[in-house]
Amino acid sequence: MTDVSLIPVKTRILTDKDDVFAVMDEYVKDQIGPDDAVSIAESVLAIIQGRIVRPEDLKPCFLARTLCMFIPEGGSLATPYGMQSLMDVEGKWRVAGAFIAGAVMKVLGKPGWFYRLGGEQTALIDDVTCTMPPFDKHIVYGPDKPFEVAREIKRRLGCYGAVVADVNDLKRARIVSHTDGMNPALVSHLLIDNPFGNASQKTPIVIIKNYAKLREQMPAKAAADN
Numbered sequence: 001m002t003d004v005s006l007i008p009v010k011t012r013i014l015t016d017k018d019d020v021f022a023v024m025d026e027y028v029k030d031q032i033g034p035d036d037a038v039s040i041a042e043s044v045l046a047i048i049q050g051r052i053v054r055p056e057d058l059k060p061c062f063l064a065r066t067l068c069m070f071i072p073e074g075g076s077l078a079t080p081y082g083m084q085s086l087m088d089v090e091g092k093w094r095v096a097g098a099f100i101a102g103a104v105m106k107v108l109g110k111p112g113w114f115y116r117l118g119g120e121q122t123a124l125i126d127d128v129t130c131t132m133p134p135f136d137k138h139i140v141y142g143p144d145k146p147f148e149v150a151r152e153i154k155r156r157l158g159c160y161g162a163v164v165a166d167v168n169d170l171k172r173a174r175i176v177s178h179t180d181g182m183n184p185a186l187v188s189h190l191l192i193d194n195p196f197g198n199a200s201q202k203t204p205i206v207i208i209k210n211y212a213k214l215r216e217q218m219p220a221k222a223a224a225d226n
Contacts, residue, residue, distance in 0.1 A: 008203035016050035035212040044204035076127040091120030146177035
């Protein structure tokens with residue numbers, strides 16, 4: 001079996017003054033080969049893109065204050081500010097409609113429809129304390145054009161593929177975007193133990209060594225499952 005390893009890449013604290021492609025050139029280019037893949041944490045990509053807002057700059061409306069009470073505690077939309085930040089980007093009435101439809105579907109035994117109908121940012125927004133200092137006092141939106149970013153990272157590095165990943169310490173890993181040839185289910189499995197370190201570790205980028213060779217060993221049907 002191919003020896004696949006994960007290499008967390010240590011960086012400085014990345015901010016909205018950085019450029020994601022310059023960061024890849026500086027920290028990753030000399031460590032990655034044509035059989036490797038690279039993953040960047042979606043919250044860090046969003047921070048680099050300046051997709052952050054301070055809660056004190058938001059003015060939660062009555063609807064935001066009401067709907068957030070029905071979100072499980074600890075969720076990024078469980079505060080008036082988190083819910084208002086979603087309404088500001090996806091639209092107040094879209095979020096309200098998604099909430100009502102999601103509640104009905106949940107009663108029918110089909111949960112998760114609020115996050116499907118509420119817009120892309122519904123599942124991507126990180127509330128305060130959910131990301132690395134000094135941005136732990138900010139709400140962080142999901143990244144802009146993550147598919148285009150992943151494709152350009154792959155092109156610049158000459159590697160097998162690239163992904164933008166949303167991973168946490170609760171063994172939840174979701175691939176936000178990926179280049180052709182990358183299998184989201186497989187990458188999620190590889191990243192499930194959260195090798196990213198967005199705080200004092202400063203390792204928001206992870207190289208997956210020998211990913212291409214692992215794909216070659218997979219059954220054709222599984223390998224094609226994108």
